[in-house]
Amino acid sequence: MRVDWMKKSVGLVLLSIVLLAGCNVFEGEQTLDQIDAPPEDAKVTDDIENVGETDEAGEDLDESEGAEEGTEEETDAEADDETEGEEASGTLSHVLYLIDQNGLVVPQEMELPAPASKEVAKQVLQYLVQDGPVTAMLPSGFQAVLPAGTEIIDLNLEEDGTMVVNVSEEFANYQAEDEDKIIESMTHTLTEFKNVDRVKLWINGEEQQTMPVNGTPLTQGYSRDEGINVHQATGIDLMESEAATLYFPMQGDEMVYFVPVTQHIEMDQDQTEQSIVQALMEGPAFDLPLENYINHGSELTAAPTLDDGTLSLTFNENILSNSEKGVIADEVLQSIVLTLTEQEGVQAVQVSVEDHQEVINEEGQPYTEPVTREMVTPAKSI
Structure with a gap:
């Protein structure tokens, strides 16, 4: 969307x-x-x-x-x-x-x-x-x-x-x-x-x-x-997959910014959002210096739910950069929100972590409300 x-x-x-x-x-x-x-x-x-x-x-x-x-x-x-x-x-x-x-x-x-x-x-x-x-x-x-x-x-x-x-x-x-x-x-x-x-x-x-x-x-x-930046990953059956745009961080000279990449991914028609999250966690499917800030071992612990424009995602604690404090890296949340709000009907994303009452950003502020695309705008030039 x-x-x-x-x-x-x-x-x-x-x-x-x-x-x-x-x-x-x-x-x-x-x-x-x-x-x-x-x-x-x-x-x-x-x-x-x-x-x-x-x-x-x-x-x-x-x-x-x-x-x-x-x-x-x-x-x-x-x-x-x-x-x-x-x-x-x-x-x-x-x-x-x-x-x-x-x-x-x-x-x-x-x-x-x-x-x-x-x-x-x-x-x-x-x-x-x-x-x-x-x-x-x-x-x-x-x-x-x-x-x-x-x-x-x-x-x-x-x-x-x-x-x-x-x-x-x-x-x-x-x-x-x-x-x-x-x-x-x-x-x-x-x-x-x-x-x-x-x-x-x-x-x-x-x-x-x-x-x-x-x-x-x-x-x-x-x-x-x-x-945008369309890439055909090897080993993907185009007849059994669908195109989706994923956002990956890139370290530039002056900032970290986000690169949208459209690629075909194997899609479970009954769990589209889960398939997209899985592809995002696996990282970019082609050889460029794109970053993947999502920790190895991160996974969804429940099927995503979409209610009135808000997509709810529940992860295990591997998604966190500091599990003791419940901190999720800003780049991780940005990648997730930018990617999922490309989907029809998704206006905001609510991220929660298993066994954690709240998730906070790197500045220590809790994510008490669903995060919209406007809240994670692209990097500004400096």
């Missing part, structure tokens, strides 16, 4: 234009002059928090009180001109999917300057461009992923959760072996936003059915379901 790490960081924006004579008023990051009009029943907006939601009277929020009437001729540049001279203040926290020193796509939470134009999603993509504004902010060993010179022309968020990304032709200046990294980075970065489910690519206003270099299919768009 996808849980929003950045819900608190996204600003609400209303930029209004008239799509066609007689059509309703919609908000968007661009105008019809820049991208062909969507279907008549689609809404285009950069209000990525509220698209598709309705008020108590059942009226679309996009057309509710406060929406201003615009014109077809209004462009992003004109909208930006309206804010010219207004200084953006403060920063916003965003999760960017960057490339680490091992060539893996990994999430990093970074503080970006609040955009004066309020085009938040567009700004986030601009910070994925090599030699772009993110360069001075990159942690040691990390790099941006989109080809240098790529211009993010405009974005359309459709009502079904599809984000249409229109980029310049420089986007196609990459090596074939980097194609998966590029589309995974774009997709996972944009789907951090609450109402974005998949990404479609346009280049200079033309829809792309495939990625431009190696031909990755894009007809239905690209979503998190396609995986």
Whole structure:
């Protein structure tokens, strides 16, 4: 499942234009002059928090009180001109999917300057461009992923959760072996936003059915379901297994961060979560310097239970880094929570240990409540 790490960081924006004579008023990051009009029943907006939601009277929020009437001729540049001279203040926290020193796509939470134009999603993509504004902010060993010179022309968020990304032709200046990294980075970065489910690519206003270099299919768009850092483990029968994304710690130059790896695992259909936990405890299935902080001999002592979005897991005391005090290593809990909240219906994880009344973190604070994904965000750059 996808849980929003950045819900608190996204600003609400209303930029209004008239799509066609007689059509309703919609908000968007661009105008019809820049991208062909969507279907008549689609809404285009950069209000990525509220698209598709309705008020108590059942009226679309996009057309509710406060929406201003615009014109077809209004462009992003004109909208930006309206804010010219207004200084953006403060920063916003965003999760960017960057490339680490091992060539893996990994999430990093970074503080970006609040955009004066309020085009938040567009700004986030601009910070994925090599030699772009993110360069001075990159942690040691990390790099941006989109080809240098790529211009993010405009974005359309459709009502079904599809984000249409229109980029310049420089986007196609990459090596074939980097194609998966590029589309995974774009997709996972944009789907951090609450109402974005998949990404479609346009280049200079033309829809792309495939990625431009190696031909990755894009007809239905690209979503998190396609995986990230996909690895096919040897000895696994693909017909008898399912893909799952597991999070493993990695020791970087400046921090410990978490690497999502999609791999096929042998899955018990009646105990999906237990199969995933078992795969996580066994560690990464390929040869990279990923860490496995879970102690040897750790195992579940009861079948996991899912109740109202909370997954309860009970381990033996080998899961603890200090069994006398009941301490579980922060990296262990983070791996567990990040991995299990990828599953449909799992919003939080409650970890308990056999024969221990409570489990505490490395700072001595007890885990009295279920742990959500927002509570174990990716490592911040320092």
